[in-house]
Amino acid sequence: MTALSSIEKLCVERGMKMTGQRRIIAQVLSDSNDHPNVDEVYSRASNIDSKISIATVYRTVRLFEEAGLLEKHDFGGNSARYEEATDDHHDHLINVKNEEVIEFRNDEIEVLQRKIAEEKGLKLIGHRLELYGIPIGDDEKGQ
Amino acid sequence: MTALSSIEKLCVERGMKMTGQRRIIAQVLSDSNDHPNVDEVYSRASNIDSKISIATVYRTVRLFEEAGLLEKHDFGGNSARYEEATDDHHDHLINVKNEEVIEFRNDEIEVLQRKIAEEKGLKLIGHRLELYGIPIGDDEKGQ
DNA sequence: TTAACTGCAAACATTTTGCAACCGT
DNA sequence: ACGGTTGCAAAATGTTTGCAGTTAA
Numbered sequence A, B: 001m002t003a004l005s006s007i008e009k010l011c012v013e014r015g016m017k018m019t020g021q022r023r024i025i026a027q028v029l030s031d032s033n034d035h036p037n038v039d040e041v042y043s044r045a046s047n048i049d050s051k052i053s054i055a056t057v058y059r060t061v062r063l064f065e066e067a068g069l070l071e072k073h074d075f076g077g078n079s080a081r082y083e084e085a086t087d088d089h090h091d092h093l094i095n096v097k098n099e100e101v102i103e104f105r106n107d108e109i110e111v112l113q114r115k116i117a118e119e120k121g122l123k124l125i126g127h128r129l130e131l132y133g134i135p136i137g138d139d140e141k142g143q
Numbered sequence C: 001t002t003a004a005c006t007g008c009a010a011a012c013a014t015t016t017t018g019c020a021a022c023c024g025t
Numbered sequence D: 001a002c003g004g005t006t007g008c009a010a011a012a013t014g015t016t017t018g019c020a021g022t023t024a025a
Helices: A006-013 A020-031 A038-048 A054-066 A105-117 B004-011 B018-032 B038-048 B052-064 B107-119
Strands: A070-073 A081-084 A089-097 A101-106 A121-133 B072-073 B083-086 B091-095 B100-104 B122-135
Touching: A006 A038, A006 B100, A020 A038, A020 A054, A020 A081, A038 A054, A054 A070, A089 B122, A105 A121, A105 B107, A105 B122, B004 B018, B018 B038, B038 B052, B052 B072, B052 B122, B107 B122
Parallel strands: A089 A121, B091 B122
Antiparallel strands: A070 A081, A089 A101, A121 B122, B072 B083, B091 B100
16 A cells, blocks of 8 residues: 555545545645646656546646645746645745746745735735746856 | 827837837826736727727737836736836735735835845846735624 | 546637738838 | 738637546545
8 A cells, every 4th residue: 555645645634535536646746846837747647647637637736726735826927836735834936047946935024025015904815926036147148 | 199108109219110009009008007907908999999909909018018118917817917117116915805906115025035036046037026915804704 | 326526528718820901111 | 112010810828617427435
């Protein structure tokens, strides 16, 4: 018997019906350290079960996201990308030269954000902070 | 002769060929104080010239954006929304109860962002900061 | 057993594009 | 006159959905 992935464990706790496809997708996502989009999840899942359907991947990542197991991002504006939801909040710094996503956390910024919202009479319930950068030095010699 | 809209003025300065459609779209965008999406720009432009095509609106906002005259946002993740680019940078605070977009500027956050990128060896070339909030008090009585 | 899930293909929404006609300079 | 621009409809892209068959519990 294979060990349960961290996402599958949470699915079980929530009483979700666990099919073979969901188990595979849960595993793929738990094993990912990057921020794959649906196509990437689909291709990784296909390596395990080649007859999984992309519609199932879409339905499943949505299900997981709605259950709070995944976070959905839309860096760049093309396809949505996913990562396992964890208790530790972080934002993202994207190296636009190679699409690499670096996670970071800055409490000073968090505090300022809450203050800004309050000044406008709003209670902060969410935010999106993405930084886009290029390797230092790369800008001097153009593209 | 009608006064040139601020966007049209910049188009002329850049030597763009100014057609009737472009003039109308420039005017619509200059006159907008909100952040319309392509459909909204299209419908406002249609009120002036009912036979303008949505493909032209798409082509034109892209042209303007690439010329640095417009800023493109994708709040929410549905369709892209546009606003006239101005010299004063700002970010957005969205009241999720009514979709209202409040602009704000916070230099402290800007400085911190640059610092974070540099710590990871990147030069900051852009960022996206959106805050989402609800009116203070609304959260106590649920939805 | 049976309600929920899957695969497939079709539908969808947004955006882009090929092409012939058109227009600004 | 000519090259860029437009309108139309078709294509492309990412995502959702209807339906008939399958499966977990």
